[in-house]
Amino acid sequence: MSEHIVPVRIYVTIFLVLLVGTALTVLAAFQDFPGPLNTIVALTIAVTKATFVVLYFMHVRYSSRLVWVIVASALFWMAILFALTFSDYWTRNWLSVGY
Amino acid sequence: MDATTEEIHGHRALQHHFENMEQQREAGTLGMWVFLVTEIMFFGGMFLAYTLYRSTYPAAFASASNHLDITLGALNTGVLIFSSFTMAMAVYFTQVGKQRSQVICLVITLLLGLTFLGVKAKEYHDKYEDRLIPGYLIPGRSYKPEVAQEGDHDPHKLHLLGNATVRQVELFYWIYFAMTGMHALHMIIGAGLLTFLLIFSLKGRFDPEYHSPVEVIGLYWHFVDIVWIFLFPLLYLLGRHLEHG
Numbered sequence: 251m252s253e254h255i256v257p258v259r260i261y262v263t264i265f266l267v268l269l270v271g272t273a274l275t276v277l278a279a280f281q282d283f284p285g286p287l288n289t290i291v292a293l294t295i296a297v298t299k300a301t302f303v304v305l306y307f308m309h310v311r312y313s314s315r316l317v318w319v320i321v322a323s324a325l326f327w328m329a330i331l332f333a334l335t336f337s338d339y340w341t342r343n344w345l346s347v348g349y
Numbered sequence: 350m351d352a353t354t355e356e357i358h359g360h361r362a363l364q365h366h367f368e369n370m371e372q373q374r375e376a377g378t379l380g381m382w383v384f385l386v387t388e389i390m391f392f393g394g395m396f397l398a399y400t401l402y403r404s405t406y407p408a409a410f411a412s413a414s415n416h417l418d419i420t421l422g423a424l425n426t427g428v429l430i431f432s433s434f435t436m437a438m439a440v441y442f443t444q445v446g447k448q449r450s451q452v453i454c455l456v457i458t459l460l461l462g463l464t465f466l467g468v469k470a471k472e473y474h475d476k477y478e479d480r481l482i483p484g485y486l487i488p489g490r491s492y493k494p495e496v497a498q499e500g501d502h503d504p505h506k507l508h509l510l511g512n513a514t515v516r517q518v519e520l521f522y523w524i525y526f527a528m529t530g531m532h533a534l535h536m537i538i539g540a541g542l543l544t545f546l547l548i549f550s551l552k553g554r555f556d557p558e559y560h561s562p563v564e565v566i567g568l569y570w571h572f573v574d575i576v577w578i579f580l581f582p583l584l585y586l587l588g589r590h591l592e593h594g
Contacts, residue, residue, distance in 0.1 A: 253371070255444045256437075265434040272426050272581075276419070279586035288590050292582035300575045307437045307571045309564075314375060317382055324386040328393045335397055 254312040264306045271299045362559040370558050377561040381568050392576055395528050399583060402520055409517030411588025412510045413525070416481070418472055422585040425468050426577065432461035433574040440567045443550075443560040451563070452550050458570070459543045462536055469533050476522070479505050483523045492519055510591055525584055532580060535573045542566045 275295040283291065305311040310321055360370050367373035403410045439454035476482055477490055485491040496515060497506035507518060546566055549555065555563055 253374070253444070256441065258438070258441060261434060261437050261441065264437075265430065268430045268433075268578075269427065272423065272430065275582050275586065276423055279582070279589040282590040289587070292586055296579050296582050299578045303433065303571050303575050303578070307433055307574075308568055313378065316379055320379065320382045320386060324389040327386075327390060331390070331393055331397055332400070335401070339401060 254309070256306060256309065256312065260306055264302050267302055268299055271295050360558050374561050374564070377565055378568070381565040385568065385572050388572060392528075392531070395524070395531065396579070396583075399524050399528065402524065403587070406513070406517040406520065408509075408511035409513035410521050411591050412508060412513045413518040413521035414584060414586070414588045415510075415592055416479070416504075416507060417525075417585045418475065419585055419589070421468050421472050422581055425465050426581045428461050428465050428468070429574045429577050432458045432465070433571050435461065436567045436570045439546075440560065440563050443555050443563045444557055446557045448550070448553055448555075451555070452547065455543060455547045455550055459540060459547065462540045462543065462570075466533060466536055466540070469529065469536075479507075481507075481522050483519045483526065492522070494518070510588065528580055528584070532573065532576055535576070539566075539570050539573055542569065 275292055278291045278295070279288065281288075304321065310317060363370055363373060367376065435454045435457045439451050439458060442448075442451040442454055473482075477487065480490055480493045480495075482490065483492045494507040494515060495503075495505070497503055497508045507515065509515075509518070543566065546563060549562070
């Protein structure tokens with residue numbers, strides 16, 4: 251068998267990391283950080299947790315290059331979805347066109 | 350006769366259009382990932398709507414979010430993370446050929462999934478009682494939350510922050526029910542898939558050479574977990590720091 255079997259030790263570690271991440275995000279939510287920092291902290295923790303799930307629970311770290319390309323393409327198209335939509339909404343007030 | 354049928358024809362689960370089990374497994378995993386990309390785009394549209402309306406009505410989103418039950422939300426996050434762990438362990442035990450442990454892990458994963466749905470149903474019922482389900486389709490309970498006045502701490506009333514209005518809060522609840530509802534539907538489908546896995550697992554259908562169904566349904570289950578990892582902070586935690594300020 252040529253397939254990589256992820257050791258139990260790694261699964262347990264990731265599980266604990268995810269639980270700690272959940273506790274951290276709840277604790278951080280009750281702190282009043284300046285400006286948009288609350289959202290940035292919450293999203294950073296969520297992205298970190300998701301990355302651990304994708305790399306280890308979903309075995310992407312040990313998968314073929316083709317799987318990496320597919321996963322990256324999802325992020326790429328998400329970026330297009332957000333970038334093009336907000337390039338519209340965020341710039342609507344830049345020009346006054348006399349309505 | 351020295352060679353067994355398996356050595357001549359390959360594994361009994363090998364389909365004729367694949368060279369060997371490894372190629373078949375990799376094709377299956379790749380196909381599942383392509384499907385998950387479409388799922389990411391599907392949920393992506395709702396995350397986009399969320400981002401857009403949250404940036405338009407920040408005070409209303411914070412007020413509405415603070416009405417959600419943070420304890421139940423955090424509990425459900427823990428339940429889902431635990432279920433992802435047991436799902437990963439089910440894949441592991443299949444890969445090393447321990448059928449009994451594999452069955453136990455699948456049963457725990459299924460029970461945790463059902464626990465999540467039970468807690469979610471309780472949360473939905475609370476919102477029904479507080480008249481927070483948007484629209485007019487709920488008989489006798491159409492959207493009409495009671496608004497708390499200054500100094501009133503009744504948790505069943507809506508505590509509006511800043512210039513938030515009841516109508517803007519309704520927009521948050523549209524998005525809340527759409528996103529958690531679609532997520533719950535994925536959980537229900539996932540529970541069905543796990544039941545299917547469990548039946549075939551009990552029949553001893555999977556072994557270290559053939560475990561693609563466990564692996565692929567595992568990928569789906571982890572994906573649904575990831576969606577919740579984002580939904581929890583975005584829906585439940587966004588306005589907590591303003592609550593006692």
